[in-house]
Amino acid sequence: MSFSSAPYGRGEEPAAGAAPVPAGATPARRMAVVCCMDARVDPLPALGLKLGDAHVIRNAGAVATDDVLRSLASSRELADTSAVVLLAHSDCRAHGGDDDDARATVRDGIARVRQALPGVEVSGAFYDVGTGSVSAL
Ligand code: ZN
Numbered sequence: 001m002s003f004s005s006a007p008y009g010r011g012e013e014p015a016a017g018a019a020p021v022p023a024g025a026t027p028a029r030r031m032a033v034v035c036c037m038d039a040r041v042d043p044l045p046a047l048g049l050k051l052g053d054a055h056v057i058r059n060a061g062a063v064a065t066d067d068v069l070r071s072l073a074s075s076r077e078l079a080d081t082s083a084v085v086l087l088a089h090s091d092c093r094a095h096g097g098d099d100d101d102a103r104a105t106v107r108d109g110i111a112r113v114r115q116a117l118p119g120v121e122v123s124g125a126f127y128d129v130g131t132g133s134v135s136a137l
Contacts, residue, residue, distance in 0.1 A: 022052025029053045031083040032075045034109065036062040036102075040129045041089050047125065047134065055081065061094030061102065062086055064109030069116045076117060084113050084120055088137070089127040102126070106137050 022028065032055040035043040043049075043056055055075045057068055064086065075081040086109045088095075088102040095101040106124040113122045124137035 024052075026079045027052065027054045027075075027081065029083070030079060030081050031055075031085065032057060032072055032081050033085050033087055034058075034062050034064065034068055034072070034113075035087040036060065036089055036092055036094060038089060038092060038129070041087070041127055043087050046087065046127050046132070047085060055079065061092060061105055062088045062109065063094075063105055064112040069113065072113060072117060072120075076120060082120060084117070084122045086110060086113070086122070086124045087127055087134075088124070090129050099126075103137055110137075
């Protein structure tokens with residue numbers, strides 16, 4: 001499926017169901033979320049957030065890579081981001097479906113982000129794709 005044939009329109013008018021665009025580029029809650037790219041996970045509603053509340057950085061497995069740290073540093077620099085949540089999920093293919101490995105990766109990521117961004121509140125959470133529940137890590 002190409003962009004022009006996708007069901008979400010071509011930018012001429014808002015796609016059906018599109019949320020209103022917030023007024024500013026600065027996240028309203030001054031936070032960033034690092035989340036797996038899995039199509040089953042929508043991080044904002046999973047964390048009780050809405051469009052405009054947080055920067056969202058996604059990759060395979062919610063891994064705190066150097067590039068994620070670079071983006072988080074930009075988030076802090078540009079938007080005075082003061083909190084980061086790393087969000088892993090169950091049945092993650094980036095972790096071979098091993099939930100314990102996904103959780104361990106987030107815990108490692110928390111330590112890595114804390115070291116890279118002192119003074120920023122860093123936490124982790126785990127989303128269950130089967131139930132939609134979220135628990136703290
Ligand atoms: Zn995943």
